[in-house]
Amino acid sequence: xxDVIERHDVERILADPASLVPEADAAAARPADRFRAxxxxxxxxxxxxxxxxxxxxxxxxxxxxxxxxxxxTRASALAHAGADSVAVQVPVACLAEQLGxxxxxxxxxxxxxxxxxxxxxxxxxxxxxxxxxxxxxAPPPGRxxxxxxxxxxxxxxxxxxxxxxALITAALRxxxxxxxxxxxxxxxxxxxRETPPVPTTRRIGPDGGELVLHLGGPDRGASPAGPRxxxxxxxxxxxxxxxPALAIAAAVVDGLRAC
Numbered sequence: 001x002x003d004v005i006e007r008h009d010v011e012r013i014l015a016d017p018a019s020l021v022p023e024a025d026a027a028a029a030r031p032a033d034r035f036r037a038x039x040x041x042x043x044x045x046x047x048x049x050x051x052x053x054x055x056x057x058x059x060x061x062x063x064x065x066x067x068x069x070x071x072x073t074r075a076s077a078l079a080h081a082g083a084d085s086v087a088v089q090v091p092v093a094c095l096a097e098q099l100g101x102x103x104x105x106x107x108x109x110x111x112x113x114x115x116x117x118x119x120x121x122x123x124x125x126x127x128x129x130x131x132x133x134x135x136x137x138a139p140p141p142g143r144x145x146x147x148x149x150x151x152x153x154x155x156x157x158x159x160x161x162x163x164x165x166a167l168i169t170a171a172l173r174x175x176x177x178x179x180x181x182x183x184x185x186x187x188x189x190x191x192x193r194e195t196p197p198v199p200t201t202r203r204i205g206p207d208g209g210e211l212v213l214h215l216g217g218p219d220r221g222a223s224p225a226g227p228r229x230x231x232x233x234x235x236x237x238x239x240x241x242x243x244p245a246l247a248i249a250a251a252v253v254d255g256l257r258a259c
Contacts, residue, residue, distance in 0.1 A: 001210045007219035007228055013203055013211065015235035020044045020204040024121060032117050032127035038148050039155040048237070055152055055240050062098050064247045070094045071251035079259055086256065087168035088112060091248045092157050099153050100139035107157060110134050114154070115161040156241070164245050166197035167231075171253045184254045188246060189229070196231035 004010050013019050024042035028034050036042050040051035074090045081089075089108040096104035096111075110130040117127035131154070138150035146152075170191045176182040191197070196215040203211045219227035232239035239245070 001212060002205070003212045003214065005214050005217035007215075007217055007230055008221045010213045010215065010217065010230060011228065011234045013213060014201075014230070014233055014237070017236065018206065019235075021048075021237070022202055022204060022210065028121070030123055030128055032114060032124055032131050033121045035114075035131050035151060035154070036118065036121050038151045039158075040152065041155065041159070051148070051152060052236075052240065054146060054149065055156065058099065058153060058156065059241050059244065062095075062244050064243055067094050067098060067244055068247040068251040070097065071248040072255050075252045075255040079256065083172050083256055084165075084169060086252060087165040088161070090252050091160050091164040091168075091245070094248055095157055095160055095244070096137075099156065101134075101153070101157075102137045107134065107137065108161070111154075111157045111161045115158045118158050159239075160241070160245060163197045164249055167191060167245070167249050168252050168256075170195055170197060171249070172256055177253075177257060184250050184257065185246070187253065188249055192229050192231040193226050196229075198231070201233065 004013060021042060021044060023044060024036035024039075025033060026037040028037060040048055040055060043051070071090050071094050074093060075086050078086045078089060089105075092108040092111045093104045096107040101107055110133050113126050113130040114134065117124045134154045134157070135150050138153050141149060167188065171177060171184070171187050174187055174191055176187050176190060194216070199214065199216055201213050201215065203213060205211050215230040215233075216227075222228065232242045
């Protein structure tokens, strides 16, 4: 396993079509592990491309302004529970509502369990049970639905969970959060640039070795504004939903900064 620290090198590897992700086991016996194999994140080639296109179709239906409004409303109602709780609950509930999940306010706790299992897999009764409940809450398939649509909708919730929560909490703890002259979007950009919420990702190198790519390392090609932002990745596998994520995070951080 090799660590790649320099952002210039990380971006090059992320943008390289020959850069592969470690694949999940398509023959896995456990439900949560089969979920990893049916999602887009842990497959390569045309299978990934087809699933990615379907994710983008779902994302195209989202109303970003409505997401921000719903996030602000939920954050205000949950402010008494503390910033950490708001950061975990609000983004997932807002996305679940727009993606058509039944009982969206019940999804964050389930998604948090599955998200803890998602990066590496492994046996987990709790993750299996959470997945079963989330798939049952997903919209029923219609005539135009694909076989794995429910899985891909759950994937969107899972991938939004930890990353968006970390972005919100890091922004609120950033020194700039106490300065009213710093706009919230600028504050979020500082966090994304300085301390990416998801600090690393993995790829398989040309020799078959595993590379750990650090998204917040030094940057020899930094602009006057600072190091390049790799928090959303780069290339064909970059995060498909930066706009919804930032809209939700900004609404939550705005509301909590005002408290």
